[in-house]
Amino acid sequence: MTVGNAPEPSLAAGCVEENFQEWKESMSNEVRLPGGLSSGSRQKLWISLAKNYIREVHLDWDKTRQFAFNPESYPEDEQLNNQIVKDLHRTGCNWSTNEQNRIILQRVLLAFARYNKSIGYCQGLHILTSVILDVMDMNEEHALMILIYLIDSILPDFFSNNLHALAIDMTVFDHWLKVFNPQLHLHLKNLQSTSALNDDEGGNYEPPLLNVFTIQWFLTLFVTCLPRPATLRVWDALMIEGNEVLFRTGLLLWSKLSIAVLKVTTADQFYSAMGHLSVQLLDEKIIVADNLIQEIYNVGPFPTPFLSELRQKFSIQAPSNRTSPTNQSKSKTDLKRIKTKLLDEEIVNFVSCFAILSSSSLRNNRSVEKSNSPDVNQLRQQYKKLQQRNKQVQIISQTSNTQRQCAPDSICSISAGPLVNHLLVKPTDIKRNQLRKNVSSKSLSSKDQQPEEYEKEIQQLLTCLNVPQSNKLPQADSKKTSSDNSIDRFLISRSAQIPKYSSFNPFPSRSFNENVAVNGYKLGLYSPVVTSR
Amino acid sequence: MDNMYSYDYQFRLIVVGDSTVGKSSLLRSFCDGVFSQDPDPTVGVDFNVRIVEVKPGVKVKLQLWDTAGQERFRSITRAYYRNSVGVLLIYDTTNYVSFTHVTSWLNEARAQIQPYHSVFLLVGTKIDRESERQVTTEEGKAFADFHNISFIETSSKSSLYVQEAFTMIAREIYDMLTEGRIHVQSGWDGVKTGPKSANSNQSQPIEIAQNVQPRRNGCCSS
Numbered sequence: 001m002t003v004g005n006a007p008e009p010s011l012a013a014g015c016v017e018e019n020f021q022e023w024k025e026s027m028s029n030e031v032r033l034p035g036g037l038s039s040g041s042r043q044k045l046w047i048s049l050a051k052n053y054i055r056e057v058h059l060d061w062d063k064t065r066q067f068a069f070n071p072e073s074y075p076e077d078e079q080l081n082n083q084i085v086k087d088l089h090r091t092g093c094n095w096s097t098n099e100q101n102r103i104i105l106q107r108v109l110l111a112f113a114r115y116n117k118s119i120g121y122c123q124g125l126h127i128l129t130s131v132i133l134d135v136m137d138m139n140e141e142h143a144l145m146i147l148i149y150l151i152d153s154i155l156p157d158f159f160s161n162n163l164h165a166l167a168i169d170m171t172v173f174d175h176w177l178k179v180f181n182p183q184l185h186l187h188l189k190n191l192q193s194t195s196a197l198n199d200d201e202g203g204n205y206e207p208p209l210l211n212v213f214t215i216q217w218f219l220t221l222f223v224t225c226l227p228r229p230a231t232l233r234v235w236d237a238l239m240i241e242g243n244e245v246l247f248r249t250g251l252l253l254w255s256k257l258s259i260a261v262l263k264v265t266t267a268d269q270f271y272s273a274m275g276h277l278s279v280q281l282l283d284e285k286i287i288v289a290d291n292l293i294q295e296i297y298n299v300g301p302f303p304t305p306f307l308s309e310l311r312q313k314f315s316i317q318a319p320s321n322r323t324s325p326t327n328q329s330k331s332k333t334d335l336k337r338i339k340t341k342l343l344d345e346e347i348v349n350f351v352s353c354f355a356i357l358s359s360s361s362l363r364n365n366r367s368v369e370k371s372n373s374p375d376v377n378q379l380r381q382q383y384k385k386l387q388q389r390n391k392q393v394q395i396i397s398q399t400s401n402t403q404r405q406c407a408p409d410s411i412c413s414i415s416a417g418p419l420v421n422h423l424l425v426k427p428t429d430i431k432r433n434q435l436r437k438n439v440s441s442k443s444l445s446s447k448d449q450q451p452e453e454y455e456k457e458i459q460q461l462l463t464c465l466n467v468p469q470s471n472k473l474p475q476a477d478s479k480k481t482s483s484d485n486s487i488d489r490f491l492i493s494r495s496a497q498i499p500k501y502s503s504f505n506p507f508p509s510r511s512f513n514e515n516v517a518v519n520g521y522k523l524g525l526y527s528p529v530v531t532s533r
Numbered sequence: 534m535d536n537m538y539s540y541d542y543q544f545r546l547i548v549v550g551d552s553t554v555g556k557s558s559l560l561r562s563f564c565d566g567v568f569s570q571d572p573d574p575t576v577g578v579d580f581n582v583r584i585v586e587v588k589p590g591v592k593v594k595l596q597l598w599d600t601a602g603q604e605r606f607r608s609i610t611r612a613y614y615r616n617s618v619g620v621l622l623i624y625d626t627t628n629y630v631s632f633t634h635v636t637s638w639l640n641e642a643r644a645q646i647q648p649y650h651s652v653f654l655l656v657g658t659k660i661d662r663e664s665e666r667q668v669t670t671e672e673g674k675a676f677a678d679f680h681n682i683s684f685i686e687t688s689s690k691s692s693l694y695v696q697e698a699f700t701m702i703a704r705e706i707y708d709m710l711t712e713g714r715i716h717v718q719s720g721w722d723g724v725k726t727g728p729k730s731a732n733s734n735q736s737q738p739i740e741i742a743q744n745v746q747p748r749r750n751g752c753c754s755s
């Protein structure tokens with residue numbers, strides 16, 4: 001297979017936009033020919049695309065390279081390396097047994113982490129980088145370029161921000177599957193419903209059954225689930241056509257498995273069956289690369305408008321104001337049923353910040369208009385949690401003290417202030433998150449929105465829960481009013497201040513105000529509190 | 534193979550802990566009886582199954598959920614706590630930091646699982662590397678005692694106390710079940726009755742391999 005019309009990498013970097021598009025289109029044809037690209041052409045393709053991206057975003061490559069591969073270490077390197085080193089030898093690539101290769105892998109991963117501080121290092125990146133290095137004959141500079149292109153351009157936000165883009169995409173995937181393979185989708189939904197019957201009572205808020213597998217597929221870009229030749233073919237398409245290739249590949253793989261999956265009658269059988277099926281997916285005889293690529297392109301021309309519609313819809317919808325979106329899509333009737341509980345549940349699970357809001361909606365799924373105010377039970381649970389935390393602090397401070405006068409299940413009286421303060425400022429947590437201080441611009445936007453106000457609210461909440469007589473709290477209804485108010489105000493201010501799902505950081509550890517978030521987390525504000533009815 | 538489809542109960546357990554404490558190795562050692570020095574890191578959530586006998590004649594199928602340890606994956610793994618009846622809190626006995634994080638794993642699990650009742654087991658791993666030990670058995674024991682949970686130290690490499698760990702938590706759950714402190718309830722997948730006691734029709738394994746492809750592959754039968 002020759003790639004006659006592919007420009008040299010250097011040419012691609014310098015060529016004008018028009019020529020580049022033309023070349024890209026011809027390559028798009030090239031990759032779906034039987035047999036696909038030769039390894040040389042693949043190298044050229046990937047590096048050309050990467051260089052073009054770097055040119056497009058006006059990244060000063062010389063500076064970037066020097067900074068990223070600087071042999072002198074930066075202060076944050078130690079933490080990054082600690083995490084990276086854990087994964088170097090487990091990439092699934094044969095060459096990672098070679099010490100020298102592992103050092104190269106480490107350098108590329110560290111370079112990327114230095115370059116993209118909002119992601120740093122995320123498990124899974126080592127698998128992708130290994131494949132890139134493998135294809136690029138261990139050229140670390142080229143590998144870094146391609147990694148930057150892949151992560152920044154093809155998979156934006158996939159690995160940052162606690163994988164929230166991935167979370168959205170999983171919801172999108174579920175809805176696309178509903179259109180793509182309604183039979184399979186319905187079957188899986190039924191499997192899940194039978195395993196959790198009380199649908200109306202918020203019983204079933206586990207993500208769709210497929211997610212366990214689809215998440216892995218997406219995060220490793222099929223490296224761990226498809227035979228290598230097929231994986232590389234998918235990557236070629238991915239590099240050219242963008243992340244929609246992931247969706248198409250995922251949909252097609254599930255359709256391939258659907259004959260088997262439709263036979264299972266319970267969720268447990270499904271999981272068991274997937275054990276066997278996953279092995280079969282790795283079989284080159286079952287997954288024929290040529291056919292797979294052909295099918296990916298047969299879905300239709302890129303891009304599918306449906307995908308961006310769905311993405312937009314799910315990105316905009318914040319779980320707190322899920323009341324019917326004004327820009328309800330004109331087409332697709334099933335889109336109107338988008339406010340299914342499945343969605344609620346999924347977002348609930350991913351958006352821990354909204355845990356309390358969601359828990360109230362969980363208990364009453366059908367009435368989205370319901371007030372956000374938490375009830376006494378929640379307050380009590382928070383109080384209980386605070387007590388638990390206190391106990392945990394105690395054990396930290398006196399691990400050696402083995403006397404068991406204070407049985408964990410009994411309610412021990414709340415301790416004095418300093419103990420709680422210890423608890424709220426957990427140094428390890430903050431330290432671990434230091435390297436993530438560089439929040440993305442998206443998070444910054446919400447950071448601007450008066451974090452002091454949250455802090456004040458939290459402080460009020462804290463005072464309410466921590467007043468000396470607070471051990472009466474669960475019983476005393478008079479106390480409830482004031483605490484309720486402050487939580488209420490906190491929640492209202494939060495929901496008012498955070499208009500878009502995509503504009504805040506769902507995980508407390510790196511959110512708009514780290515301290516508030518950490519404090520709130522310790523208070524249990526961010527954990528879904530589900531009360532039985 | 535028959536065993537896989539004949540059991541009295543099914544317990545769903547989730548395995549959590551920092552990355553590289555040995556969660557996947559422990560599961561591999563237990564489920565496959567092999568030790569792999571460096572399994573690929575779990576990305577997202579993974580899944581294993583094995584049947585144990587909690588007392589003569591009572592078989593329990595353990596559905597084991599393996600989770601990614603890196604902090605940012607918690608947003609994904611968090612969703613899988615709720616339907617678990619048991620939580621294995623794993624730390625590495627040769628890494629003190631991983632032990633200090635057990636509290637936060639415990640808190641998170643408790644917060645997610647409530648209001649359902651769950652059983653916790655604290656598991657220290659890698660005791661074959663005694664010379665590198667950083668967390669003493671006493672420390673682990675004290676922590677477990679304080680929280681009133683069970684405790685065991687294991688080595689996946691030498692498969693030391695691996696079986697015991699899982700049998701231990703399975704028995705504990707079974708005991709609570711028989712005492713009525715845990716119930717099989719609809720809407721919750723933590724504990725379910727098996728086909729053996731519920732419906733004998735389901736005890737036949739379904740053939741899956743043949744359906745993927747016309748040409749029979751037969752990887753799961755033999």
